[in-house]
Amino acid sequence: IESKGDFKLNNTWSWGWDGTVASDREFLSDYDISNDSILTSSVHTTGLSGRNYANAQVIHYQTQEQGESQDLMPVVLPYVTANYVFDEPVLGGELALDMSAYSLRRVDPDTRFAIGTEQSHAVSRLSWRRQMISEAGLVVTPFTELRSDLYVAENVPGATTTQTTKTDFLPSAGFDMRYPLIATQGPVQNVLTPVFQIIAAPSEPNHPDIGNEDAITLNFDATNLFLSDRFTGFDRYEGGVRANAGLTYTLLGENGGFIRASLGESFHIAGRNSFAAGSGLDGTSSDLVGALALQLNENVTLGYQARLEEDLSRINVQEATLGLTFDRISGSLSYADIAAAANYGRQTAEEQVWG
Known part of the structure; x- marks a missing residue:
């Protein structure tokens, strides 16, 4: 079964879905419909306003590999991304805030990639960059970013505990010439x-x-x-x-x-x-x-x-x-x-x- 829909709620927000589900793992490949090893289905809502953006999804994965357990496939509820660009320049450059978060769960941990049964991860990135052009035409762009992370994970293969919570603060800086x-x-x-x-x-x-x-x-x-x-x-x-x-x-x-x-x-x-x-x-x-x-x-x-x-x-x-x-x-x-x-x-x- 394949289904897709997109609907506009107003000038800013829209929602929809895009999904494929197969009862027989060999059907799509046998009839040359698709050779994808994993079918991805999602329901989403998206907001666009000027240069700013937000999206939220619920995602389901279905394996098409023979011998691979469906219990290894996660359900993601939700997966959220957002970007906000500040209107006013800061120190002559552009300041932006990006955010991303997901929460997922699966029945069994996947030992092949050392991933557990449940994991949530939230990331925020505050970034700044400024482009400067000299009279000779040299383009120099300094940039910096402050990233913060929050992780919560359960039943990761090889982990010392069944549940782990971690936080990170990761600054970076550089320039492009x-x-x-x-x-x-x-x-x-x-x-x-x-x-x-x-x-x-x-x-x-x-x-x-x-x-x-x-x-x-x-x-x-x-x-x-x-x-x-x-x-x-x-x-x-x-x-x-x-x-x-x-x-x-x-x-x-x-x-x-x-x-x-x-x-x-x-x-x-x-x-x-x-x-x-x-x-x-x-x-x-x-x-x-x-x-x-x-x-x-x-x-x-x-x-x-x-x-x-x-x-x-x-x-x-x-x-x-x-x-x-x-x-x-x-x-x-x-x-x-x-x-x-x-x-x-x-x-x-x-x-x-x-x-």
Whole structure:
């Protein structure tokens, strides 16, 4: 059964649902409807006002894996996120408050990922950033953040107690420097931008009694090279002092054609490294990450991104995409080759083709 609905309550609030439930775990894959290993169903309400945002959900997961117990799947009640941007500048910059909270429970603890039967986690992040541009065109953006966490967990495998309550206060600060170099040749514009970033934060707290529910997977690539925290969820925290450096290049041509390319690397300078083997970030220097996007014209786009060893000896992750658009007909074909990373849920190497 599949069902989806969205309803507008007023100019600010809306609500709806999006759900799929299957009585036979092989039905959707046998009929080429879906190859998802987990079906996700949710009921949600969302509020939008200017730059501010709030969302609340109830989420149910149903496994489609043969041999996997449904008792390992959590029910999330609720999952809440909110963002508020203050109207008035503070010290010439933007001040924002982000909040996230979830509470979930499952019948049995999951020993594969050391997650328990119940867990609640509330996070607030007060952040500030200010962009400054010199007469020479150098763009400098200092930023800082104060994060606070409250955890309550029960029956985490390997924990010393059946119930654990923890609080954390985690400050961080840094700056981002970019120097766009622009050259125009007739109708073609070239922009080459060196980027350097440094971030300082305390080491990630070691909480073996707290489960990692939302940050198990990790995909380090060119899109998150310059993020201050590269975990996919809030149950983990990227700590220590690190620097990120890279280059971006953009060529804008006639008739909507363009080339975008980037290449960069991350360096861990001090403090405990939060990442494990298979992440590409577990050493003093990271894997190289690069991306290339090419639009020949309005009909054809090509994309490629990769993560490879610093000495260029091996490609650990690569993905290629071809997109075609003709009038109202469009399609795409993608290929991915991903190395195994047991610490992040990939027990074996994977090759995927989809479109």
